[in-house]
Amino acid sequence: MSSIEHPRIAGPPTPAFVIDESALNILVNRFRDALAEHWPNSVMSYSVKTNSLPWLLSYMKRQGVWAEVVSDSEYKLACAVGYTPEQIVYNGPVKSRAVLRSALRNGSLTNLDSKREVRWAAELAAEDPSLNVRVGLRVNWDLDALCPGQSTVVGDMSRFGFDYVNGEFEAAIVQLTDAGASVAGLHMHRNSRSNSPQVYQAAAGVAREIISTFDLELDWIDIGGGFFGSLDDTALFDDYISCIRAELEGAVDLSRTRLVIEPGGSVIAAPVEFHAQVLDTKDIGQRRFVITNVSRTDIDPLFRKQAPYYIVTEAAADTDHPEQVIAGFTCMEDDRLMVLKDSPKLIEGDRIVFRRVGAYTMSYGSSFIEFPPAVYVLHENHLTLVRRAGDVEDYLQGNIWTGGQLQPTGAQPE
Numbered sequence: 001m002s003s004i005e006h007p008r009i010a011g012p013p014t015p016a017f018v019i020d021e022s023a024l025n026i027l028v029n030r031f032r033d034a035l036a037e038h039w040p041n042s043v044m045s046y047s048v049k050t051n052s053l054p055w056l057l058s059y060m061k062r063q064g065v066w067a068e069v070v071s072d073s074e075y076k077l078a079c080a081v082g083y084t085p086e087q088i089v090y091n092g093p094v095k096s097r098a099v100l101r102s103a104l105r106n107g108s109l110t111n112l113d114s115k116r117e118v119r120w121a122a123e124l125a126a127e128d129p130s131l132n133v134r135v136g137l138r139v140n141w142d143l144d145a146l147c148p149g150q151s152t153v154v155g156d157m158s159r160f161g162f163d164y165v166n167g168e169f170e171a172a173i174v175q176l177t178d179a180g181a182s183v184a185g186l187h188m189h190r191n192s193r194s195n196s197p198q199v200y201q202a203a204a205g206v207a208r209e210i211i212s213t214f215d216l217e218l219d220w221i222d223i224g225g226g227f228f229g230s231l232d233d234t235a236l237f238d239d240y241i242s243c244i245r246a247e248l249e250g251a252v253d254l255s256r257t258r259l260v261i262e263p264g265g266s267v268i269a270a271p272v273e274f275h276a277q278v279l280d281t282k283d284i285g286q287r288r289f290v291i292t293n294v295s296r297t298d299i300d301p302l303f304r305k306q307a308p309y310y311i312v313t314e315a316a317a318d319t320d321h322p323e324q325v326i327a328g329f330t331c332m333e334d335d336r337l338m339v340l341k342d343s344p345k346l347i348e349g350d351r352i353v354f355r356r357v358g359a360y361t362m363s364y365g366s367s368f369i370e371f372p373p374a375v376y377v378l379h380e381n382h383l384t385l386v387r388r389a390g391d392v393e394d395y396l397q398g399n400i401w402t403g404g405q406l407q408p409t410g411a412q413p414e
C-alpha cells in the first residue's frame with residue numbers, strides 16, 4: 001500500500017495530477033486485444049463521466065475508442081473535442097428531447113432509459129419513417145439474485161432500465177415497434193463489488209434470455225462498464241470478454257451483433273497519480289497533524305476510499321512517528337486524507353503521491369476553497385501540462401455580478 005520512493009521523474013509543481021500515458025496505453029490496448037480476440041465486431045467506448053478531461057477524450061478518440069456519454073452536456077462535450085455522432089454511445093436516465101432526436105437522426109448508438117425517451121423515439125419514428133429509428137433499451141435486472149453480494153445497491157432495486165419481468169420492458173418494445181422503430185440493442189450495465197467475470201456472465205445470460213423471450217434481432221449488446229482493471233492482472237480483460245462471448249455465441253450471430261463495452265475506471269484509475277506537498281506540521285496534544293496543499297475532495301470526493309500512496313521525504317530515517325494525520329487545506333475538520341502509521345516524521349516540502357486516482361476524482365472538479373489543480377501527462381520521462389490550475393478568471397467566466405469587474409490576474413491581491 002505505501003512506500004518511501006525515489007520516483008522516476010522530478011515531480012511537477014504541486015498540487016497536480018499526473019497521467020502516465022504508457023500505463024494508459026497498456027490498459028487500452030489490453031481491452032482492445034481482448035475484443036479483437038473474442039469479439040472482433042465490437043465497440044469500445046470510453047465512459048466520459050469517469051474522467052472527462054479534454055486531453056483524455058482526444059487521446060481516446062485518437063485510439064479509435066468511442067465516447068460513452070450519459071447527459072446532454074457530455075454529448076456536447078464529446079462533439080466539442082471532435083467526436084462525430086456515429087462515434088458516440090448515448091446513455092443515461094435523463095436525456096433531453098432535442099439531443100435525443102439529434103442523436104437518433106445522426107446515428108449515435110442510443111440506449112433508452114426512461115418512458116419519456118421511449119415516447120420521444122416513437123414520436124420521431126412515426127413522424128419520419130424513412131429514418132429507420134433503431135434504439136437500445138436499458139435492462140433492469142436483478143444482479144443480487146444471480147450473483148449474491150455483488151450489487152452495490154444493498155437491499156434495494158437498481159433504479160435504472162426497464163424491468164423485463166413486470167411488463168415495463170415489453171410495453172416499451174410494443175410502443176416503439178407500433179410506431180415503426182426497432183429495438184436493436186440491449187444495455188446491461190451494472191456496477192458490482194468485485195472483479196468477478198461472473199457478473200458479466202450473468203449480464204450476458206440475462207441478455208440471452210431476453211433475446212429469446214422477445215424474439216429480438218439485435219445490432220448491439222452493450223454490456224456496460226464497471227470492469228476492474230490493474231496493471232498487474234494481465235488476464236482479467238481477456239477473462240471478461242471471453243466469458244461474455246461464451247454465454248452469447250449461441251444466441252446471436254457474432255458477425256452481425258456488435259458487443260459494446262463502456263470501460264471507465266478499469267482503464268483510467270491506475271495510470272493517474274496525485275502529487276501533494278507538506279505545508280506545515282503541528283503537534284496538538286498527543287496528535288501530530290501534517291497539513292498539505294491538497295484536499296480529500298480532490299481524490300476521494302465521496303469520502304469513501306483510501307488511495308495507495310508513496311512518500312518522497314527529506315526526513316531522517318530515525319524519526320519514526322506512530323501516527324501522523326495527513327490533513328487537507330480546507331477548513332473542514334474531516335478533510336483528512338489518511339493516518340500515516342510508523343513513518344518518518346514528515347517535514348515541510350515533503351511530497352505525498354497518491355496512486356490510482358484517475359477515476360471519479362477530477363470529474364467531480366471541486367471549486368471548494370481552491371480551484372481545480374493542474375494536470376500533467378507523463379510521456380517518455382517528460383511532463384506536459386495539459387490543464388493549468390483553475391483560477392479566479394475561470395470561476396468568473398459566464399457569471400454576471402454587480403459592482404465587480406474582472407481584473408487581470410496580475411492585479412489580484414497576493
Ligand SMILES: Cc1ncc(COP(=O)(O)O)c(C=O)c1O
Binds near residue numbers: 091189225
Ligand atoms: C452506464 C455506465 N457505463 C459505464 C460506466 C463506467 O463504469 P466504470 O467506471 O466502473 O467502468 C458507468 C459507471 O457507473 C455507467 O453507469
